[in-house]
Amino acid sequence: MSSHLSALYTELVIEHDKRPLHAGLRDPFEAEVHHVNPTCGDEITLRLHLAEDGSERIEDVSYDAIGCAMSRASASIMADLLIGHDVAEVEPARLHFQEAIGSRGRVEGDEELIGDGVALLGAAKFPARVKCVLMPWKAYEAALVEARALRG
């Protein structure tokens, strides 16, 4: 098997796929979104719960993801990065991850910023898989828009 392949299916990816963190749908939540990747039929339902004190502290991200190892691992890693932090605080991580995954391997991942997210960057060299990895993040973005709209 090629080295590209082992760069894609790293031990961390397999571990997150097998034992995803924060998986399952939980209450309470302000926003729930359902995203589908129409090319492969993968789906994610994601709920976002922000602090009740009016701040943008992310109290919970819960989700139900049907998809390949890459997309499931991505959801697991993302939820773990987000929970317990302020939206503004995790923005740099979100932006850096998006840039690196879309860079075809030119931008190296910063582990300080995105933690286990670096394990997903093997997908950057496989354009067909970038969408899989980004699906949970797109769901989070949409949920955030909804949650903010709800607050007015």
Next chain:
Amino acid sequence: MSAATRPFDVDAIRADFPILTRMLDPDTPMIYLDGGATSQRPRQVLDAEIAYLSHDHAAVKRGAHRMAGAATDAYEDSRERLAAFLGAPSAQEIAFTKNATEALNLVARSLGDGDASTPEHLRVREGDEILVTEMEHHANLVPWQELARRTGARLRWIPLADDFTLDLTDLGSLLTERTKVLAVTHQSNVLGTITPVDRLVEAARAVGALTVLDAAQSAPHMPFDLARLGVDFAALSGHKMLGPTGIGALWGRFELLEAMPPFLTGGSMIETVTMEASTFAEPPARFEAGTPPISQAVGLAAACDYLDALGMEQVAAHEQSLTLRAVEGLAGIDGVRVIGPAASPQRTGAVAFDVAGRHPHDVGQVLDSLGIEVRVGHHCAWPLHRRYGLHGTTRASFSVHTTAAEVDALVDGVARTVEFFGALS
């Protein structure tokens, strides 16, 4: 259809396909098992397009110059060639389209046009029913859903059975006097299941329903004879039958086409035009608005020549033997389940399978690392996958140039995929 004029020699066939010499890595040849998505093209098809573009190209059916005449001849000869390949009584029954999807949309749109002068049997209205099957490609499902939505007609479907064939138990209550259209695929693009067209056409005729056949998957893989099939319409895509992308065709009985309103409108499809209104040309021109795909038509005609020279009986036999080999090999791997009927004359060269616990994208990724190019996902047949509780499958599909060794490489590759993920978890 015509008799084969060359022996079915896979090595000689492979030499006709320039792309098959491509390497994916320095030591990894490409094994292309995705002809069901789009086929590769032999040099005879590529050469025909180049020859046309190098000698005869101009706009068709307009202009008085000699080049316009040459281009029109090439285009109309291609129509004749496709008609002969399909066993159509007349080339005037063939309208070139962009692909099978457009051909099916053409029929669905035209039947729902609502023009008061259209005869009743070619108008779908509220209270009518449209019957499809649960194994349709989205191309032969969504246009009918939309026709039902626009007209108030009801969409019904023949369900799939547990054995991956159509369940015709309730056909009598599904196909009734209310059924205006029966639209079915000739062959499932996922399961490989061949539709019992004879039985369905007979039942549809008995209740006066129009029959539409999605032949995109079947035309390149089995002897095809419209006269014998007895359907009213058939749709196909050039790029699935060794021809170019950007061209497909709708065949329809002339007396039906003649009474149908157009789908796309504009240049080339008119008879007279005033500022207020227009009248339309006779078929097939009525259904070919705008400048058509000319060099693609020439390429498609060359693809018909190529397939006919091999003989469709021989093509079908070749792909049957590969299918049997694949189904047996894959079924022998622990954790692998073939999603389709057991190898028999009732199935053909698309072999979908499920690797327990592994998402098809992950399976396809490992196979690609071995140079094996297969399709993954729901293959534009989402309801079919849902029927069997699957989110997707991995599908290998075979072509005239596929060898037994490539099928063995697939089976070996799937076994290695199971090992790869087994070792990781």
